[in-house]
Amino acid sequence: MGKVRIHEIADELGIKSKEVVEKAREMGLDVKTASSGVSPEDAQNIVNYVMTGTLPASAAPKKSPAPEKEKEAVEQAVEKPTAEKVSKTEPEKAEEAKAEAPKEKRAVEKEEKQPETKVAAEKMPEEKAEEKAEPETETKPEPKPEERPVKESEKKETLGQASVKRRRGIFIVKKKRPKVEPVTETPTIKKSEIGKENRVIAAVDESIAAKRAKKKAKKAAPAPGSKESGVKLSLLEDRDIGGISVDYATEEVVLPDFSEELRSMEEPKSPTTLKPEQPRPKQPIGRRGPQSRGKRSVSRTTPKKRQRRMEKTEATPTVVKIPEDCRVYEFAEKVGHSTGEVIKILFGLGKMVTKNDFLEKDEIEILADEFGVEVETINPLDELDYVAAYDAIPDEYLEERPPVITIMGHVDHGKTSLLDKIRETKVAEREAGGITQHVGAYQVEKDGKKITFIDTPGHEAFTEMRARGAQATDIVIIVVAADDGVKPQTIEALNHAKAAEVPMVIAINKIDKPDANPDMVKSQLAELGYMPVDWGGEYEFVEVSAKTGQGIDDLLETILLQAEIMELKANPKRNAKAVVIESSLEKGRGPVATVIVKNGTLHVGDHVICGRTFGRVRTILNDLGKQIKELGPSDPGVVVGLNEVPDAGEIMVAMDSDKQVRELAQKRAEYLRQKELSKSTKVTLDELGNLIAEGKIKSLPVIVKADVQGSLEAIKGSLEKLKNEEVKINIIHSGVGGITESDVALANADENAVILGFNVRPTAAIKQKAKQLGVEIKTYSIIYDLIDDVKALLSGLMSPVISEEGIGQAEVRETFSVAKVGTIAGCIVTDGVIKRNAKARLIRDGVVIYDTRISSLKRFKEDAKEVGKGYECGLMLENFNDIKVGDVIEAYEEKEEKATL
Numbered sequence: 011m012g013k014v015r016i017h018e019i020a021d022e023l024g025i026k027s028k029e030v031v032e033k034a035r036e037m038g039l040d041v042k043t044a045s046s047g048v049s050p051e052d053a054q055n056i057v058n059y060v061m062t063g064t065l066p067a068s069a070a071p072k073k074s075p076a077p078e079k080e081k082e083a084v085e086q087a088v089e090k091p092t093a094e095k096v097s098k099t100e101p102e103k104a105e106e107a108k109a110e111a112p113k114e115k116r117a118v119e120k121e122e123k124q125p126e127t128k129v130a131a132e133k134m135p136e137e138k139a140e141e142k143a144e145p146e147t148e149t150k151p152e153p154k155p156e157e158r159p160v161k162e163s164e165k166k167e168t169l170g171q172a173s174v175k176r177r178r179g180i181f182i183v184k185k186k187r188p189k190v191e192p193v194t195e196t197p198t199i200k201k202s203e204i205g206k207e208n209r210v211i212a213a214v215d216e217s218i219a220a221k222r223a224k225k226k227a228k229k230a231a232p233a234p235g236s237k238e239s240g241v242k243l244s245l246l247e248d249r250d251i252g253g254i255s256v257d258y259a260t261e262e263v264v265l266p267d268f269s270e271e272l273r274s275m276e277e278p279k280s281p282t283t284l285k286p287e288q289p290r291p292k293q294p295i296g297r298r299g300p301q302s303r304g305k306r307s308v309s310r311t312t313p314k315k316r317q318r319r320m321e322k323t324e325a326t327p328t329v330v331k332i333p334e335d336c337r338v339y340e341f342a343e344k345v346g347h348s349t350g351e352v353i354k355i356l357f358g359l360g361k362m363v364t365k366n367d368f369l370e371k372d373e374i375e376i377l378a379d380e381f382g383v384e385v386e387t388i389n390p391l392d393e394l395d396y397v398a399a400y401d402a403i404p405d406e407y408l409e410e411r412p413p414v415i416t417i418m419g420h421v422d423h424g425k426t427s428l429l430d431k432i433r434e435t436k437v438a439e440r441e442a443g444g445i446t447q448h449v450g451a452y453q454v455e456k457d458g459k460k461i462t463f464i465d466t467p468g469h470e471a472f473t474e475m476r477a478r479g480a481q482a483t484d485i486v487i488i489v490v491a492a493d494d495g496v497k498p499q500t501i502e503a504l505n506h507a508k509a510a511e512v513p514m515v516i517a518i519n520k521i522d523k524p525d526a527n528p529d530m531v532k533s534q535l536a537e538l539g540y541m542p543v544d545w546g547g548e549y550e551f552v553e554v555s556a557k558t559g560q561g562i563d564d565l566l567e568t569i570l571l572q573a574e575i576m577e578l579k580a581n582p583k584r585n586a587k588a589v590v591i592e593s594s595l596e597k598g599r600g601p602v603a604t605v606i607v608k609n610g611t612l613h614v615g616d617h618v619i620c621g622r623t624f625g626r627v628r629t630i631l632n633d634l635g636k637q638i639k640e641l642g643p644s645d646p647g648v649v650v651g652l653n654e655v656p657d658a659g660e661i662m663v664a665m666d667s668d669k670q671v672r673e674l675a676q677k678r679a680e681y682l683r684q685k686e687l688s689k690s691t692k693v694t695l696d697e698l699g700n701l702i703a704e705g706k707i708k709s710l711p712v713i714v715k716a717d718v719q720g721s722l723e724a725i726k727g728s729l730e731k732l733k734n735e736e737v738k739i740n741i742i743h744s745g746v747g748g749i750t751e752s753d754v755a756l757a758n759a760d761e762n763a764v765i766l767g768f769n770v771r772p773t774a775a776i777k778q779k780a781k782q783l784g785v786e787i788k789t790y791s792i793i794y795d796l797i798d799d800v801k802a803l804l805s806g807l808m809s810p811v812i813s814e815e816g817i818g819q820a821e822v823r824e825t826f827s828v829a830k831v832g833t834i835a836g837c838i839v840t841d842g843v844i845k846r847n848a849k850a851r852l853i854r855d856g857v858v859i860y861d862t863r864i865s866s867l868k869r870f871k872e873d874a875k876e877v878g879k880g881y882e883c884g885l886m887l888e889n890f891n892d893i894k895v896g897d898v899i900e901a902y903e904e905k906e907e908k909a910t911l
């Protein structure tokens with residue numbers, strides 16, 4: 011065993027060699043200079059002594075029945091002082107020792123005795139019974155090995171030596187004296203500290219031993235983890251293991267050889283090693299049982315949800331047929347869970363639903379996944395899809411049918427005029443504002459062949475109607491004014507026709523105009539990919555004039571030629587299938603629908619279903635308003651007899667019995683009604699959040715009433731698009747027909763709600779009520795005005811506009827037709843006053859029929875300037891003679907004023 015030089019110890023301790031020499035001498039070691047050598051064990055003792063000022067307790071092991079080797083190794087240097095300690099309690103032995111010891115040593119012993127006695131004196135009162143164990147631990151550290159398994163004590167022996175050897179090389183690794191202090195707990199404790207430490211060690215050892223015993227019982231062979239090979243070792247443990255008090259200053263000593271030992275000691279102290287183990291067995295217990303515990307250990311990433319799903323799969327049916335739009339409670343019933351569970355899951359996904367809400371397809375999929383159910387979605391409307399059922403029956407007796415033509419084009423390019431010319435009628439003249447606002451369907455004959463025309467409006471708002479028109483049609487005529495060229499709605503019309511894959515014929519209109527430039531139109535369209543036939547393309551271009559009639563025949567011939575190529579056929583012998591082009595509610599007639607028969611023949615008396623409406627065909631009117639008995643393939647007509655106004659675009663199918671159509675329609679109506687209701691309540695959390703965030707947003711509640719379904723749809727579509735950052739349009743109610751009392755009541759319930767009427771007028775009584783309640787009714791006969799007004803309202807730019815103010819209403823009681831003069835209406839003024847020359851409109855069944863002025867007003871035979879409420883009068887309307895008993899004439903004035911809500 012090599013010697014350790016004093017200067018090496020001094021270096022390690024960071025003090026002067028001289029001091030170390032002194033300390034060594036105090037310990038009774040025979041050292042003289044810095045280069046003097048001491049045994050490694052003595053070196054440790056010196057270090058200990060320097061660090062703590064305490065004489066090394068290492069004397070103790072030497073006294074204990076430690077292995078012989080160890081004894082021998084330290085005999086000379088340390089045994090004597092420690093023997094002295096013992097001699098105090100055993101005077102005889104001490105005397106012997108004294109006699110044997112050299113003089114020098116005795117001198118040192120005397121000095122050392124003092125601290126030892128002090129230590130004994132200090133310990134006794136302080137630590138009482140506990141301290142009694144101290145001398146034992148001091149003198150006999152071996153009881154610990156005794157408590158431990160044999161392996162431990164064996165290690166100790168080797169450790170003693172090994173550590174001594176090693177420490178020569180590694181010696182004391184990191185030193186910081188102050189950091190040792192916390193270990194001693196109290197700065198005053200010096201030698202007593204050793205006793206304390208040993209006591210702690212004993213306690214720790216006990217617990218370690220106990221825990222290790224338990225662990226060993228559980229773990230047969232603990233795998234040595236790489237992390238654990240470099241375990242932090244506290245001084246206490248180190249000393250305990252080595253049986254030598256070594257390095258108070260050492261923060262950590264790496265002893266790779268003892269990783270297993272150290273690990274077993276470290277483990278009980280480290281909560282982190284226990285933590286992951288504890289909860290693991292806990293979680294699966296009870297709730298998931300041993301199966302899932304097994305799963306968990308297999309895949310740590312297995313989410314709880316999946317486990318739950320797996321369990322539930324066992325309890326729930328595997329494949330469930332669910333309607334595509336099933337309601338929350340229905341879904342819950344089908345998959346055998348509570349409605350609450352379904353709502354909770356959806357809530358977690360950010361969807362707030364009530365039990366009656368319909369689930370979307372993706373929601374059903376997510377829920378099915380959550381519940382571990384395989385779901386097959388079925389569309390309940392499939393069962394109710396009468397159109398598919400109709401189409402499924404093949405047609406046997408196919409006959410040629412007339413082509414259905416739609417005329418499309420930009421506003422004012424002459425669609426109506428063209429159709430007029432074709433029909434030799436003058437529809438355009440009767441239209442308010444000169445703009446086509448309804449889809450009309452008409453039939454003409456050319457060379458004994460019928461052609462059906464659908465006239466669609468050109469205004470942007472009617473996009474949907476145009477799209478529908480394109481779908482119901484066989485050929486599209488795109489009208490382009492030769493003086494105006496291709497415009498936005500021209501392109502839109504082209505796109506609709508293209509999307510519907512309908513062949514088109516381009517009519518270049520207004521070629522009678524001096525500034526007409528058909529070539530410009532051709533080149534514009536050619537640029538868009540619509541190359542004229544005479545330019546080598548495939549599109550027929552026909553130059554026409556709706557004014558002069560030039561080219562009309564050409565156009566019709568082109569259409570018939572195209573129809574011939576298309577071989578349009580239908581089976582007139584089966585039940586009818588027709589498409590609704592337009593629908594409205596007419597007083598006296600009820601709901602009426604303008605239809606074009608697509609297949610079969612529609613007869614008066616047929617039972618028909620039309621979306622959610624049904625009925626028996628009571629009357630059929632042709633395009634000229636004449637009653638007819640039936641409508642064949644491609645024939646247009648007005649059908650009376652439905653229970654409600656059907657939606658435009660809906661398909662009407664005739665069936666064999668009233669029961670059939672009634673039940674089917676009612677089922678569909680109920681289904682659609684529920685779905686609509688459900689939609690209104692369905693709000694996602696995000697949407698809710700947005701709504702809250704958008705606290706500033708004001709919404710403009712409106713009730714929209716229109717004379718016909720198509721206009722209503724168009725207005726609604728336009729209004730919904732209108733919004734600025736601050737204000738939104740909220741259509742709280744809409745419907746076809748006049749403004750009713752319930753509309754006013756509804757508007758009254760909502761602050762600031764406005765009633766917008768299009769081609770409908772409130773009666774005097776309703777006006778009165780609205781006035782009382784402060785409900786604003788705004789009526790329009792031109793769709794642009796309505797939209798512009800609402801736009802202005804929304805943007806707060808409702809600048810002074812010419813607003814109209816009703817001044818009086820009169821009811822027609824009698825009519826007199828006077829040749830060359832016209833119709834005179836015998837009226838009674840029911841409200842306000844009727845003034846001569848005042849602007850007036852004729853209202854029939856709540857719908858504006860004509861807008862004009864009062865050209866003549868008489869009281870008896872005298873001309874009158876005005877006639878007040880309750881008086882009778884005779885009046886004539888300018889340019890309008892179709893006055894009937896029961897009509898209402900409303901006189902109004904236009905005023906320039908600032909509009910308010």
Ligand SMILES: Nc1nc2c(ncn2[C@@H]2O[C@H](COP(=O)(O)OP(=O)(O)OP(=O)(O)O)[C@@H](O)[C@H]2O)c(=O)[nH]1
Nearest residue numbers: 421422423424425426427445446468520555556557
């Ligand atoms: N000179 C001339 N004027 C025409 C011709 N066709 C239509 N017009 C005029 O153009 C204007 C618009 O015609 P309409 O038939 O109302 O046009 P529209 O395309 O049906 O318009 P909307 O119904 O608003 O879509 C009317 O003043 C017509 O008299 C034509 O061939 N030559």
